[in-house]
Amino acid sequence: MSDAEILEVPITQPIAKVKGEPIASLPTDLYIPPEALEVFLESFEGPLDLLLYLIRKNSLDILDIPMAELTRQYMTYVEAMRHGRLELAAEYLVMAAVLIEIKSRMLLPAPPAANEEEEIDPRAALMRRLLEYERIKMAAHELEEMPREGREFKRAHAWVDETLVERLPDVTLRDLQDAWVLVLSRIKMNKHHRISREQLSVREYMAKILKRLNEHKYVAFMDLFDEGMTVSIAVVNFIAILELVKERMVNVSQSEAYAPLYVSLGGEPVELTT
């Protein structure tokens, strides 16, 4: 089956003549919920992964890829993503262009051979990349399956008698960050904790407020806002208070309507009634 034959299929054409016209290749009755599309997109590591999947699924010959067929399928998925209003990584779109380019070049009459050398198949580079990626994908899978320290086995160790060691371990910022990265990779499999720098500063203010409340039983709400605070710090501070209330670490109380608010450590709300 030559590529020219497959190209007869009209569905590939609108993609090629997009100029001026909106892309209309996607049948209107194709509806896939955006959430499902998102999962679909997340299931692939990138355009090579998706292409490889399409090739293997359709039992296409990776050494003699029917470009029109593959391009058509690939574009259908990319279009579906677009309809789902999903942000598509640029790599997917670059790949679309690459596919179209290869397809087009295959339609061209072979340029007169400049020398005796074999003419280069426009698909060669793509084929090489797909094969290399597939090889790596399989290797990654095998690495995953290998027995691994901490999972299939653990190191055995004995303690050094504490009385012999007086030096305390040194910890560097790098050690701390490394520990955190390890914690993160663990979190990742449980749930999607959202941790950001922004949150850290809220957390820092939460800690500050708690320390202050430790020293003074209760503090007027307004006193938690220092005069010198910038607007953004004041906002972070306020969010910190709300967060503390939400997590039931502090109480906010008021003796009567319009009376000043007081903040105290979680536990007994401070009695302010006179």
Next chain:
Amino acid sequence: MNVDEEVSREAKKLIEATILVAEEPINMAYLKKLFTGQFEQKQILEWLQELQASWQERGVELVEVASGWRFQTKADVQDKINAVNPEKPPKYSRAVMETLAIIAYRQPVTRGDIEEIRGVAVASNVIRTLEARGWVEVLGYREVPGKPALYGTTKQFLDDLNINGLSELPPLMDLQDNPNEVALTLPLEENTDIVLDIIDTVDTTINDTISSSKAT
């Protein structure tokens, strides 16, 4: 209450391995759980003592410390090891380092929070180690049943790490966020334009090629 010899051997094998791989000393409650309540404390203690005896002549011994059982070197052996590598700096266990990282980045947190994040129980001596070092302190208590203590880092922690505030900690990276992808994932409309541009270019090139090849 006579336990089969084979059962005893297997049990001791398991106890020995468990204590040897643990990051922290192993206590009786843990060992009971290991045998899913199958054996009584008295039986387990007997095995521990037998294990202890079997290690008597070695360079490492099985000892009971405040928080449980662990293997540790005997002083004379430790001297010989130290002689080879005297300046070997001690290291905190992974449990201690990860707990410290969680407290530093997520404070104030309770022990329960730490356990939830790490996915494992946090031995009390892990936190005690950090408190003893003066790096971690109780900031308050969460108003929920059991009133768990809320931990945070101390000023000394900042001093010892030579930073002025928590904001100077290395930036957190959430595995969800992908700083590099941000630049690449333009809104789709913009991307489409890029692709259309590329397609235009390709088209022009093709046309050029066709006309030039026709010309020849």
Next chain:
Amino acid sequence: MNVDEEVSREAKKLIEATILVAEEPINMAYLKKLFTGQFEQKQILEWLQELQASWQERGVELVEVASGWRFQTKADVQDKINAVNPEKPPKYSRAVMETLAIIAYRQPVTRGDIEEIRGVAVASNVIRTLEARGWVEVLGYREVPGKPALYGTTKQFLDDLNINGLSELPPLMDLQDNPNEVALTLPLEENTDIVLDIIDTVDTTINDTISSSKAT
């Protein structure tokens, strides 16, 4: 060259304790230093093998990995230990594992090389995760504009996978020779249903469109 039995016993006691107490696997050079050059490598190796044999029946075994000798649990015993305290070891994403595979099999590689093979941008935290685990390190810098770092795997990577060298990694499949033998590898174990559903829907739509357009 017959070493006194008492000397042998003391030596093995010291070797055992040294390996047990060390943070890292212990290599031959270290052991020679431990005996202040008193014994030959052959003798020390013999003791190591005797020790190995004496641990045969236990839950923990003495093994030789890339960077030396260490004690580690046998898989079946570790299973039992994991059952009590289901500590979830970190599960790495496909991005992390594929990056690791590229670095392991194609080292030294730059981030650009990795991106070229995977066809997508590599988030910096993917490489950070591998560095934090101690599996990957910067070997040098490529002499091109921007001087990108060249990454390679560490000895610890080999140790953690319980192998002695890169040559013990599973061989890369030569797919070009027999491309049809490669089973259809689904993208992700989880979510497979959703992916298959979408593919079905898209396929059906494509086929419908093709037949209706042929009919006209």
